[in-house]
Amino acid sequence: MTGTNPRVAPDRIREHAPKLADLTDDVLFADVWERPELSPRDRSLITVAALMALGRDVQLKGHMGRALQNGVTRDELAEIATHLAFYAGWPAGMTAVNVLAELPD
Known part of the structure; x- marks a missing residue:
């Protein structure tokens, strides 16, 4: 490093x-x-949405954890998955919810 x-x-x-x-x-x-142009929370929302849409599940898991640390709630992550299911495809939304379910509480 x-x-x-x-x-x-x-x-x-x-x-x-x-x-x-x-x-x-x-x-x-x-x-x-x-x-400083975007808050860490906003960057997390954008990153999680992009990773969900692209089907990048390995990175999605880590970034969902980071999003929770940055103030995004589990309910918001679920809502992103629900919303993106219509734009990125049903499998992308379903996969994202499965990744979310694997995160520790």
Whole structure:
């Protein structure tokens, strides 16, 4: 890792693609996520919606957890899944609810 930013990228990514891990830590989370133009809560809503729509379930799980930490409620995450089922496809909404159900309370 470079700088003093916290490590966000999983060790598995760091082991196989260290530069991608560094970019995740130093650019995505230490720069993009910290920009003041959007709140962390808003960024979480946008990110979760995009990951749901794209069917990126592995990343969705982590970002749903981050969204909860950023003040998004479980009910709001369920509502995003319900809403996006009509725009991104029924399987995307159903899968997102299954990911949400696996998150610890």
